[in-house]
Amino acid sequence: MSLFKKIFFTITIVLLIFFALFVNHIIEKEKEKSLNTLLLKIKNSKQFYAPILSQLLFTFDKSALKIHLSSIYLDEEVSKIDFVDFSSKIDLKYTSKKITDKDLIKSNIPLNIDNDKLGMLTIFYTQTKIKDNIQTYKTNIIEISILFLILIFGIIFYFIKNFTKSIDTLAMATTQIAAGNLEVSINIKSNDEIGLLAEKFESMKNALINRINLIDQQKNEIQVSNEKLQKSNAFLLQSQTIADIGSWEINIKNNQLICSNQIARIFEVDTKELDTNYNDFIKFIHPQDRKRVQTTHKQSMENKQAYTLEYRIISDKNIIKTVEENCMHVFDKENNFIKTIGTIQNISEMKKKDNLLFQQSRMAAMGEMLENIAHQWRQPLSVISAAATGVKFRSNFDMLKQEDIDNSMDHINGSVQHLSQTIEDFRDFFKSDKKENQFILKDVFAKTLKLITSQFKTAEISIIENIEEISLFGLENELIQVLINILNNARDELIKKENQDKLILIDVTLKNNYVQILVKDNAGGIPSDILNDVFKSHFTTKQESSGTGVGLYMSKTIIEEHMKGNISVRNVSFLYEDKPYSGAEFKILLPVVTIEEA
Amino acid sequence: MELLKWDDEKMGLGIKKIDEQHKELLNIINQLSYSINKNSQKKDILTIIDKIIDYVEYHFNMEEKLFDQFQYEESQKHKNDHIQFSKKFAAIKNKITTDKAYLNMSAIDIAEDIFIYMINWFINHITGSDRKYASLLKKHDIE
Numbered sequence: 001m002s003l004f005k006k007i008f009f010t011i012t013i014v015l016l017i018f019f020a021l022f023v024n025h026i027i028e029k030e031k032e033k034s035l036n037t038l039l040l041k042i043k044n045s046k047q048f049y050a051p052i053l054s055q056l057l058f059t060f061d062k063s064a065l066k067i068h069l070s071s072i073y074l075d076e077e078v079s080k081i082d083f084v085d086f087s088s089k090i091d092l093k094y095t096s097k098k099i100t101d102k103d104l105i106k107s108n109i110p111l112n113i114d115n116d117k118l119g120m121l122t123i124f125y126t127q128t129k130i131k132d133n134i135q136t137y138k139t140n141i142i143e144i145s146i147l148f149l150i151l152i153f154g155i156i157f158y159f160i161k162n163f164t165k166s167i168d169t170l171a172m173a174t175t176q177i178a179a180g181n182l183e184v185s186i187n188i189k190s191n192d193e194i195g196l197l198a199e200k201f202e203s204m205k206n207a208l209i210n211r212i213n214l215i216d217q218q219k220n221e222i223q224v225s226n227e228k229l230q231k232s233n234a235f236l237l238q239s240q241t242i243a244d245i246g247s248w249e250i251n252i253k254n255n256q257l258i259c260s261n262q263i264a265r266i267f268e269v270d271t272k273e274l275d276t277n278y279n280d281f282i283k284f285i286h287p288q289d290r291k292r293v294q295t296t297h298k299q300s301m302e303n304k305q306a307y308t309l310e311y312r313i314i315s316d317k318n319i320i321k322t323v324e325e326n327c328m329h330v331f332d333k334e335n336n337f338i339k340t341i342g343t344i345q346n347i348s349e350m351k352k353k354d355n356l357l358f359q360q361s362r363m364a365a366m367g368e369m370l371e372n373i374a375h376q377w378r379q380p381l382s383v384i385s386a387a388a389t390g391v392k393f394r395s396n397f398d399m400l401k402q403e404d405i406d407n408s409m410d411h412i413n414g415s416v417q418h419l420s421q422t423i424e425d426f427r428d429f430f431k432s433d434k435k436e437n438q439f440i441l442k443d444v445f446a447k448t449l450k451l452i453t454s455q456f457k458t459a460e461i462s463i464i465e466n467i468e469e470i471s472l473f474g475l476e477n478e479l480i481q482v483l484i485n486i487l488n489n490a491r492d493e494l495i496k497k498e499n500q501d502k503l504i505l506i507d508v509t510l511k512n513n514y515v516q517i518l519v520k521d522n523a524g525g526i527p528s529d530i531l532n533d534v535f536k537s538h539f540t541t542k543q544e545s546s547g548t549g550v551g552l553y554m555s556k557t558i559i560e561e562h563m564k565g566n567i568s569v570r571n572v573s574f575l576y577e578d579k580p581y582s583g584a585e586f587k588i589l590l591p592v593v594t595i596e597e598a
Numbered sequence: 599m600e601l602l603k604w605d606d607e608k609m610g611l612g613i614k615k616i617d618e619q620h621k622e623l624l625n626i627i628n629q630l631s632y633s634i635n636k637n638s639q640k641k642d643i644l645t646i647i648d649k650i651i652d653y654v655e656y657h658f659n660m661e662e663k664l665f666d667q668f669q670y671e672e673s674q675k676h677k678n679d680h681i682q683f684s685k686k687f688a689a690i691k692n693k694i695t696t697d698k699a700y701l702n703m704s705a706i707d708i709a710e711d712i713f714i715y716m717i718n719w720f721i722n723h724i725t726g727s728d729r730k731y732a733s734l735l736k737k738h739d740i741e
């Protein structure tokens with residue numbers, strides 16, 4: 001049942017009861033009033049008629065009595081008159097009027113004169129008239145009441161309707177808002193509580209809209225960061241796949257090892273199989289490397305120090321892979337140890353490439369050396385050839401003497417020895433045993449230049465040396481390889497320059513605990529856009545046939561990894577014999593290590 | 599190594615003008631030999647090669663003039679030898695100056711080739727073909 005109906009129904013019943021009681025009360029009052037009037041009339045009549053009628057009875061004036069009694073009887077309310085003459089001389093009786101009323105009011109009027117009881121007049125009054133009046137009154141009252149009620153109902157209906165309409169509007173708005181439609185506007189403009197409620201409701205709605213907007217905004221922000229997170233996570237996984245690098249962590253609480261998918265891929269097992277503990281992981285390590293890995297890991301766990309380690313693993317499919325492991329320990333703000341994390345990168349391909357690169361560089365170096373050998377041999381071969389030709393010449397002109405033969409043979413022998421020495425020098429250089437030894441830098445340069453001298457002479461390149469007496473311990477031949485590489489690069493650039501002096505300046509000095517080797521040329525320098533790339537592998541400016549792009553990469557590897565030094569290059573301008581030049585300058589820094597230290 | 603000495607008795611054709619020129623040619627060949635032994639620079643060797651070409655051309659011109667003058671019967675054959683020699687040198691010169699590969703080639707390589715060729719040519723020239731026309735010229739009392 002709607003609120004409207006409830007209110008209306010209640011009010012209707014209340015009003016109806018009220019009116020019923022009210023009407024009843026009024027009618028009762030009226031009834032009482034009418035009866036009182038009648039009783040008063042009876043009393044008055046008694047007082048009025050008693051003396052008159054007593055007098056007449058005394059006189060026996062029957063006719064006068066008759067007239068009086070008739071006039072009394074005329075009264076509509078009088079239904080019966082009993083006149084009793086105690087002397088019984090006059091007998092008068094009026095009982096006509098067909099009145100069946102039982103509620104008759106009896107009024108005895110004693111007719112006395114001076115205490116003599118002459119007679120008794122009894123008048124019976126009927127209430128019929130009162131009843132009729134009351135009935136009419138009742139009808140009127142009810143009619144008026146009904147009209148009044150209708151009016152009141154109309155007014156009440158209007159007000160309730162208005163009231164419930166506002167409530168309905170509010171209810172409707174609430175329903176809409178509850179359903180999510182916040183664009184509903186509550187259009188109630190009244191000064192009462194409903195208006196206030198509507199106003200409050202409106203402000204509540206606006207607050208809700210603001211809140212929702214805020215939530216939407218936050219939701220968007222969350223979504224954006226969520227997307228970012230997903231992206232970066234995907235990117236991370238992708239990167240792990242691409243770099244063939246996986247990550248793991250060991251939680252201190254349960255000593256459990258958790259591995260990323262890529263580790264599983266490297267080990268060629270299911271992720272679940274790896275999520276156990278460190279000992280299970282150990283079985284994948286190559287037996288020859290196992291002890292080393294375990295020792296390093298154990299020490300690292302004890303000392304809480306990070307490490308980087310290269311070792312081999314045997315995957316579930318029996319494939320030997322080289323991996324590089326990086327491990328570190330994580331502490332909280334209070335410096336409490338929380339966990340150990342690490343990465344494992346499959347560097348097998350890199351290793352293969354590195355090996356290939358080493359071979360390539362060796363081949364390239366061999367090629368260069370062969371070229372050098374060819375050059376170095378050219379001159380002694382020429383001498384031999386010239387000597388032979390000289391002998392032939394003299395013999396043809398019959399001028400050959402023993403002295404000429406001896407002379408020529410000496411020349412030939414000398415040259416052959418030169419050839420032999422040259423090939424020894426190269427063999428020394430090509431010795432593959434990477435044995436470190438003590439050497440004097442001046443000798444290293446002498447050997448280097450001896451190996452390449454003929455090509456530099458041909459190209460008319462002047463090499464100006466300024467080398468301090470320094471003794472070093474290390475890989476002599478590898479250093480020679482680096483120097484040859486740098487010098488050959490300089491030569492290749494200088495050959496392109498025509499009509500200018502071709503210079504290579506070598507400066508070797510001792511600086512603190514470092515040997516500084518500077519090799520600069522006057523070929524104009526390296527273009528700035530490729531200056532940063534020259535040490536990268538497979539970078540070359542030379543044509544395919546003459547450049548492999550491994551020379552400087554290998555030089556960097558040798559200097560920085562094998563000899564723990566540093567190599568760099570820059571373009572410089574310099575003066576030599578008061579003339580300005582510009583070119584590339586390679587700088588090699590090598591730590592001075594003695595045998596004892598090594 | 600000892601230089602190749604000119605011997606009038608063994609190498610001379612008896613015609614002074616020609617012998618002088620042959621002597622000069624041997625002198626230039628010796629210069630080449632010297633520069634090879636000294637591992638000289640490329641430009642010096644190129645200078646010597648130029649000298650050889652110039653001088654040989656001059657020598658050939660003179661020889662051929664004499665052939666024509668005295669109607670040497672093997673003139674054509676001899677001239678062909680000259681042409682062959684000139685061609686060889688022109689080719690070398692062309693290579694040295696224009697061919698990039700040759701530019702990078704060691705001067706000694708070039709010089710040695712030329713030296714051996716020159717010596718062999720000198721031997722054949724003087725002991726062989728030149729002797730033939732020398733006797734003809736001698737008949738005409740040319741000295």
